[in-house]
Amino acid sequence: MTMMEQLGMRLPIVAAPMAGGPSTPELVTAAARAGGIGFLAAGYKSPEQLAEQIDQVSAATDRFGVNLFAPTPVRIGAEAYADYRRRLEPWALHYGVSLPESPAEDDDRWEEKLAVLEEHPVSAVSVTFGLPSSTDIRRLQRTGAAVLQTVTTVTEAEHADIAGADALIIQSHEAGGHSGTWTPAAPPAPVELEEMLLHIRAATDLPLWAAGGISTPDRVREVRAAGAEAAVVGTILLRTGESGANPVHQEALAAADREATIITSAFSGRPARALENEFAAALTGVAPLGFPALHHLTAPLRRAAAAAGDPEGLNLWAGTGWRDASPGPAEELLRRLGS
Ligand SMILES: Cc1cc2nc3c(=O)[nH]c(=O)nc-3n(C[C@H](O)[C@H](O)[C@H](O)COP(=O)(O)O)c2cc1C
Structure with a gap:
Protein backbone atom coordinates (compact mmCIF):
# COMPACT_ATOMS: atom_id res chain seq x y z
CA MET A 1 0.00 0.00 0.00
CA THR A 2 1.26 3.47 -0.78
CA MET A 3 1.56 6.08 1.95
CA MET A 4 -1.13 8.08 0.14
CA GLU A 5 -3.51 5.11 0.35
CA GLN A 6 -2.60 4.44 3.96
CA LEU A 7 -3.47 8.04 4.83
CA GLY A 8 -6.60 8.12 2.65
CA MET A 9 -5.32 10.89 0.37
CA ARG A 10 -7.15 11.45 -2.92
CA LEU A 11 -4.72 14.08 -4.20
CA PRO A 12 -0.90 13.80 -4.21
CA ILE A 13 -0.46 17.10 -2.40
CA VAL A 14 0.75 17.94 1.08
CA ALA A 15 0.54 21.25 2.96
CA ALA A 16 3.99 21.40 4.57
CA PRO A 17 4.41 22.12 8.25
CA MET A 18 5.52 25.73 8.77
CA ALA A 19 6.43 26.69 12.31
CA GLY A 20 6.27 30.23 13.60
CA GLY A 21 2.63 30.89 12.69
CA PRO A 22 1.85 30.01 9.04
CA SER A 23 0.46 26.47 9.60
CA THR A 24 -2.86 27.24 11.26
CA PRO A 25 -5.45 24.55 12.03
CA GLU A 26 -7.53 26.18 9.25
CA LEU A 27 -4.73 25.63 6.70
CA VAL A 28 -4.32 21.99 7.76
CA THR A 29 -8.07 21.39 7.55
CA ALA A 30 -8.19 23.02 4.09
CA ALA A 31 -5.55 20.56 2.87
CA ALA A 32 -7.72 17.63 3.98
CA ARG A 33 -10.78 19.15 2.30
CA ALA A 34 -8.78 19.43 -0.92
CA GLY A 35 -8.13 15.67 -0.74
CA GLY A 36 -4.50 15.94 0.34
CA ILE A 37 -3.05 16.15 3.82
CA GLY A 38 -1.69 18.98 5.94
CA PHE A 39 0.72 19.05 8.87
CA LEU A 40 0.56 21.10 12.04
CA ALA A 41 3.95 22.50 13.04
CA ALA A 42 4.80 21.61 16.64
CA GLY A 43 8.10 23.53 16.53
CA TYR A 44 8.40 26.39 19.08
CA LYS A 45 4.93 25.61 20.47
CA SER A 46 4.26 24.55 24.03
CA PRO A 47 2.89 21.01 24.46
CA GLU A 48 -0.39 22.60 25.58
CA GLN A 49 -0.67 24.70 22.42
CA LEU A 50 0.10 21.63 20.32
CA ALA A 51 -2.60 19.56 22.08
CA GLU A 52 -5.09 22.38 21.55
CA GLN A 53 -4.35 22.61 17.82
CA ILE A 54 -4.56 18.82 17.40
CA ASP A 55 -7.97 18.81 19.07
CA GLN A 56 -9.12 21.69 16.88
CA VAL A 57 -8.17 19.92 13.63
CA SER A 58 -9.43 16.53 14.90
CA ALA A 59 -12.90 18.03 15.24
CA ALA A 60 -12.94 18.56 11.46
CA THR A 61 -10.86 15.68 10.02
CA ASP A 62 -8.67 12.77 11.02
CA ARG A 63 -6.53 13.11 7.89
CA PHE A 64 -3.70 15.31 9.13
CA GLY A 65 -0.25 15.09 10.63
CA VAL A 66 2.04 16.79 13.11
CA ASN A 67 5.64 17.83 12.48
CA LEU A 68 8.30 17.69 15.17
CA PHE A 69 11.79 19.15 15.49
CA ALA A 70 14.06 16.19 16.29
CA PRO A 71 15.87 16.58 19.62
CA THR A 72 19.12 17.55 17.88
CA PRO A 73 19.94 21.10 18.96
CA VAL A 74 23.15 22.68 17.64
CA ARG A 75 25.11 23.99 20.62
CA ASP A 107 15.20 20.42 22.66
CA ASP A 108 11.81 21.95 21.81
CA ARG A 109 10.34 19.79 24.62
CA TRP A 110 10.64 16.56 22.63
CA GLU A 111 9.60 14.16 25.40
CA GLU A 112 6.55 16.23 26.32
CA LYS A 113 5.49 16.45 22.67
CA LEU A 114 5.76 12.66 22.30
CA ALA A 115 3.51 12.39 25.34
CA VAL A 116 1.00 14.79 23.71
CA LEU A 117 0.96 12.59 20.59
CA GLU A 118 0.33 9.52 22.74
CA GLU A 119 -2.66 11.24 24.32
CA HIS A 120 -3.85 12.93 21.11
CA PRO A 121 -2.93 10.46 18.34
CA VAL A 122 -2.74 11.61 14.73
CA SER A 123 -2.35 9.60 11.52
CA ALA A 124 1.08 10.93 10.50
CA VAL A 125 4.09 12.43 12.24
CA SER A 126 6.94 14.00 10.29
CA VAL A 127 10.31 14.84 11.76
CA THR A 128 12.91 17.38 10.67
CA PHE A 129 16.44 18.43 11.78
CA GLY A 130 17.61 14.89 12.53
CA LEU A 131 16.71 11.30 13.16
CA PRO A 132 14.99 10.29 16.39
CA SER A 133 16.08 7.05 18.07
CA SER A 134 14.50 3.82 16.77
CA THR A 135 12.83 3.55 20.16
CA ASP A 136 11.13 6.92 19.73
CA ILE A 137 10.14 6.09 16.15
CA ARG A 138 8.49 2.89 17.41
CA ARG A 139 6.86 4.86 20.21
CA LEU A 140 5.27 7.17 17.65
CA GLN A 141 4.23 4.23 15.46
CA ARG A 142 2.52 2.60 18.46
CA THR A 143 0.20 5.63 18.62
CA GLY A 144 -1.01 4.57 15.15
CA ALA A 145 0.95 7.26 13.29
CA ALA A 146 2.99 6.74 10.15
CA VAL A 147 6.42 8.27 10.73
CA LEU A 148 7.80 10.35 7.86
CA GLN A 149 11.41 11.44 8.10
CA THR A 150 12.69 14.55 6.33
CA VAL A 151 15.96 13.85 4.55
CA THR A 152 18.26 15.97 2.40
CA THR A 153 20.86 13.40 1.25
CA VAL A 154 21.14 9.73 0.28
CA THR A 155 23.01 8.99 3.53
CA GLU A 156 20.25 10.49 5.64
CA ALA A 157 17.71 8.44 3.66
CA GLU A 158 19.62 5.22 4.33
CA HIS A 159 19.81 5.92 8.05
CA ALA A 160 16.11 6.79 8.25
CA ASP A 161 15.21 3.53 6.51
CA ILE A 162 17.35 1.48 8.90
CA ALA A 163 15.89 3.31 11.92
CA GLY A 164 12.37 2.25 10.88
CA ALA A 165 10.74 5.32 9.26
CA ASP A 166 7.62 4.55 7.21
CA ALA A 167 8.28 7.10 4.45
CA LEU A 168 10.75 9.83 3.52
CA ILE A 169 10.22 13.48 2.71
CA ILE A 170 13.01 14.43 0.35
CA GLN A 171 13.69 18.12 0.78
CA SER A 172 15.86 19.95 -1.74
CA HIS A 173 17.90 23.12 -1.30
CA GLU A 174 15.09 25.07 -3.00
CA ALA A 175 12.77 24.69 0.01
CA GLY A 176 11.67 27.71 1.99
CA GLY A 177 12.41 27.95 5.69
CA HIS A 178 14.77 25.72 7.60
CA SER A 179 16.57 22.95 5.83
CA GLY A 180 16.00 19.60 7.49
CA THR A 181 19.71 18.84 7.14
CA TRP A 182 21.29 16.72 9.86
CA THR A 183 24.62 18.47 9.29
CA PRO A 184 23.93 22.22 9.49
CA ALA A 185 27.62 23.03 8.95
CA ALA A 186 27.35 21.65 5.40
CA PRO A 187 24.70 23.70 3.60
CA PRO A 188 22.17 21.81 1.46
CA ALA A 189 23.80 21.03 -1.90
CA PRO A 190 22.25 22.52 -5.06
CA VAL A 191 20.91 19.20 -6.36
CA GLU A 192 17.57 18.99 -8.22
CA LEU A 193 14.71 16.99 -6.75
CA GLU A 194 14.74 14.63 -9.76
CA GLU A 195 18.35 13.69 -9.10
CA MET A 196 17.74 13.27 -5.37
CA LEU A 197 14.74 11.04 -6.10
CA LEU A 198 16.78 8.90 -8.48
CA HIS A 199 19.61 8.33 -6.01
CA ILE A 200 17.41 7.86 -2.96
CA ARG A 201 15.13 5.44 -4.84
CA ALA A 202 18.20 3.31 -5.53
CA ALA A 203 18.93 3.22 -1.79
CA THR A 204 15.49 2.48 -0.32
CA ASP A 205 12.05 1.07 -1.12
CA LEU A 206 10.25 3.45 1.22
CA PRO A 207 7.53 5.77 -0.17
CA LEU A 208 9.05 9.12 -1.15
CA TRP A 209 7.48 12.56 -0.98
CA ALA A 210 9.23 15.55 -2.54
CA ALA A 211 9.62 19.09 -1.17
CA GLY A 212 11.40 22.23 -2.27
CA GLY A 213 10.47 24.99 -4.68
CA ILE A 214 7.32 23.23 -5.95
CA SER A 215 4.83 25.94 -6.93
CA THR A 216 3.04 24.89 -10.14
CA PRO A 217 0.90 21.93 -11.29
CA ASP A 218 3.59 21.12 -13.88
CA ARG A 219 6.24 20.88 -11.21
CA VAL A 220 4.00 18.56 -9.16
CA ARG A 221 3.65 16.33 -12.25
CA GLU A 222 7.41 16.39 -12.85
CA VAL A 223 8.39 15.26 -9.35
CA ARG A 224 5.72 12.56 -9.47
CA ALA A 225 7.05 11.38 -12.83
CA ALA A 226 10.49 11.21 -11.17
CA GLY A 227 9.17 8.84 -8.50
CA ALA A 228 7.63 10.98 -5.77
CA GLU A 229 4.28 9.77 -4.51
CA ALA A 230 3.24 13.28 -3.44
CA ALA A 231 4.46 16.86 -3.57
CA VAL A 232 4.97 18.83 -0.35
CA VAL A 233 4.40 22.58 -0.67
CA GLY A 234 5.02 25.37 1.82
CA THR A 235 5.88 28.79 0.42
CA ILE A 236 3.06 28.73 -2.14
CA LEU A 237 0.59 28.66 0.79
CA LEU A 238 2.02 31.60 2.74
CA ARG A 239 -0.33 34.20 1.23
CA THR A 240 -3.53 32.14 1.27
CA GLY A 241 -6.48 33.15 3.41
CA GLU A 242 -5.77 30.36 5.91
CA SER A 243 -2.07 31.20 6.34
CA GLY A 244 -1.03 32.57 9.70
CA ALA A 318 10.65 31.61 1.27
CA GLY A 319 11.48 28.90 -1.24
CA THR A 320 12.65 29.51 -4.78
CA GLY A 321 9.05 29.44 -6.09
CA TRP A 322 8.01 32.40 -3.96
CA ARG A 323 6.83 34.49 -6.91
CA ASP A 324 3.97 32.04 -7.46
CA ALA A 325 2.57 32.52 -3.93
CA SER A 326 -0.77 34.25 -4.33
CA PRO A 327 -3.78 35.11 -2.19
CA GLY A 328 -6.97 33.05 -2.23
CA PRO A 329 -8.42 29.97 -0.55
CA ALA A 330 -5.83 27.26 0.22
CA GLU A 331 -8.24 24.44 -0.68
CA GLU A 332 -8.64 25.73 -4.22
CA LEU A 333 -4.92 26.31 -4.66
CA LEU A 334 -4.02 22.82 -3.41
CA ARG A 335 -6.66 21.23 -5.68
CA ARG A 336 -5.25 23.09 -8.65
CA LEU A 337 -1.69 22.03 -7.82
CA GLY A 338 -2.55 18.40 -7.22
CA SER A 339 -4.98 17.65 -10.05
C1 LIG B 1 7.67 29.66 6.79
C2 LIG B 1 8.17 28.25 6.75
C3 LIG B 1 8.27 27.53 7.94
C4 LIG B 1 8.71 26.19 7.91
N1 LIG B 1 8.72 25.47 9.08
C5 LIG B 1 8.98 24.13 9.04
C6 LIG B 1 8.82 23.31 10.19
O1 LIG B 1 8.42 23.76 11.26
N2 LIG B 1 9.11 21.99 10.08
C7 LIG B 1 9.51 21.43 8.89
O2 LIG B 1 9.74 20.21 8.84
N3 LIG B 1 9.68 22.18 7.79
C8 LIG B 1 9.41 23.50 7.84
N4 LIG B 1 9.50 24.26 6.69
C9 LIG B 1 9.87 23.58 5.43
C10 LIG B 1 8.63 22.97 4.80
O3 LIG B 1 8.17 21.89 5.57
C11 LIG B 1 8.88 22.46 3.36
O4 LIG B 1 9.97 21.57 3.34
C12 LIG B 1 9.14 23.60 2.41
O5 LIG B 1 8.23 24.65 2.63
C13 LIG B 1 9.03 23.12 0.97
O6 LIG B 1 9.57 24.05 0.08
P1 LIG B 1 8.73 25.31 -0.50
O7 LIG B 1 8.62 26.25 0.64
O8 LIG B 1 9.62 25.81 -1.58
O9 LIG B 1 7.41 24.80 -0.96
C14 LIG B 1 9.08 25.59 6.69
C15 LIG B 1 9.00 26.34 5.50
C16 LIG B 1 8.53 27.65 5.52
C17 LIG B 1 8.42 28.39 4.21
Missing part, protein backbone atom coordinates in the same frame (compact mmCIF):
# COMPACT_ATOMS: atom_id res chain seq x y z
CA ILE A 76 27.06 27.25 20.51
CA GLY A 77 29.98 28.25 22.72
CA ALA A 78 29.69 31.28 25.03
CA GLU A 79 32.35 33.20 23.10
CA ALA A 80 30.84 32.72 19.63
CA TYR A 81 27.45 33.68 21.06
CA ALA A 82 28.85 36.84 22.67
CA ASP A 83 30.62 37.79 19.40
CA TYR A 84 27.42 37.48 17.38
CA ARG A 85 25.44 39.27 20.06
CA ARG A 86 27.90 42.20 19.77
CA ARG A 87 27.38 42.29 16.00
CA LEU A 88 23.64 42.55 16.57
CA GLU A 89 23.93 45.52 18.95
CA PRO A 90 23.38 48.18 16.24
CA TRP A 91 20.22 46.34 15.22
CA ALA A 92 19.07 46.12 18.84
CA LEU A 93 19.66 49.86 19.18
CA HIS A 94 17.80 50.54 15.96
CA TYR A 95 14.75 48.56 17.08
CA GLY A 96 15.02 49.67 20.74
CA VAL A 97 15.21 46.15 22.18
CA SER A 98 17.62 44.26 24.42
CA LEU A 99 19.03 40.88 23.52
CA PRO A 100 19.36 37.81 25.76
CA GLU A 101 22.79 37.77 27.51
CA SER A 102 23.49 34.07 27.34
CA PRO A 103 22.53 31.20 25.02
CA ALA A 104 19.20 29.53 25.72
CA GLU A 105 19.41 25.85 24.74
CA ASP A 106 16.44 23.49 24.55
CA ALA A 245 2.16 34.13 8.27
CA ASN A 246 2.86 37.59 9.57
CA PRO A 247 1.35 40.28 7.29
CA VAL A 248 4.78 41.89 6.88
CA HIS A 249 6.11 38.56 5.62
CA GLN A 250 3.13 38.19 3.26
CA GLU A 251 3.63 41.68 1.86
CA ALA A 252 7.32 41.05 1.26
CA LEU A 253 6.44 37.90 -0.72
CA ALA A 254 4.18 40.03 -2.92
CA ALA A 255 6.63 42.93 -3.35
CA ALA A 256 7.87 43.37 -6.90
CA ASP A 257 11.31 44.61 -5.81
CA ARG A 258 12.45 41.44 -3.97
CA GLU A 259 15.03 39.82 -6.16
CA ALA A 260 16.28 36.62 -4.63
CA THR A 261 16.20 34.08 -1.86
CA ILE A 262 19.33 33.01 0.00
CA ILE A 263 20.28 30.32 2.47
CA THR A 264 21.20 31.93 5.78
CA SER A 265 21.73 30.92 9.40
CA ALA A 266 21.74 34.58 10.52
CA PHE A 267 18.24 34.46 12.05
CA SER A 268 18.20 31.13 13.82
CA GLY A 269 21.63 29.49 13.79
CA ARG A 270 20.49 26.83 11.30
CA PRO A 271 20.51 27.14 7.51
CA ALA A 272 17.17 28.35 6.14
CA ARG A 273 16.07 29.81 2.81
CA ALA A 274 14.65 33.33 3.02
CA LEU A 275 14.01 36.34 0.81
CA GLU A 276 17.11 38.46 0.88
CA ASN A 277 16.71 41.53 3.10
CA GLU A 278 19.05 43.91 4.92
CA PHE A 279 19.53 41.67 7.96
CA ALA A 280 20.31 38.58 5.89
CA ALA A 281 22.60 40.52 3.55
CA ALA A 282 24.57 42.02 6.45
CA LEU A 283 24.93 38.93 8.63
CA THR A 284 24.81 35.76 6.53
CA GLY A 285 28.56 35.72 6.03
CA VAL A 286 29.39 36.09 9.72
CA ALA A 287 26.61 34.29 11.58
CA PRO A 288 27.72 31.21 13.55
CA LEU A 289 25.63 28.05 13.90
CA GLY A 290 23.69 27.62 17.13
CA PHE A 291 20.09 26.45 17.24
CA PRO A 292 17.86 27.34 18.99
CA ALA A 293 20.18 29.80 20.79
CA LEU A 294 20.32 32.19 17.81
CA HIS A 295 16.59 31.82 17.24
CA HIS A 296 16.07 33.11 20.79
CA LEU A 297 18.82 35.75 20.42
CA THR A 298 17.23 37.35 17.35
CA ALA A 299 13.61 36.92 18.55
CA PRO A 300 13.33 40.43 20.10
CA LEU A 301 14.66 42.00 16.87
CA ARG A 302 12.29 40.01 14.69
CA ARG A 303 9.33 40.81 16.93
CA ALA A 304 10.15 44.53 16.89
CA ALA A 305 10.65 44.55 13.12
CA ALA A 306 7.28 42.85 12.61
CA ALA A 307 5.57 45.28 14.99
CA ALA A 308 7.13 48.21 13.11
CA GLY A 309 6.02 46.78 9.74
CA ASP A 310 9.68 46.57 8.70
CA PRO A 311 10.54 43.55 6.53
CA GLU A 312 14.28 44.27 6.71
CA GLY A 313 14.73 42.75 10.17
CA LEU A 314 12.36 39.84 9.76
CA ASN A 315 13.09 36.25 8.74
CA LEU A 316 11.21 36.19 5.44
CA TRP A 317 11.28 32.41 4.93
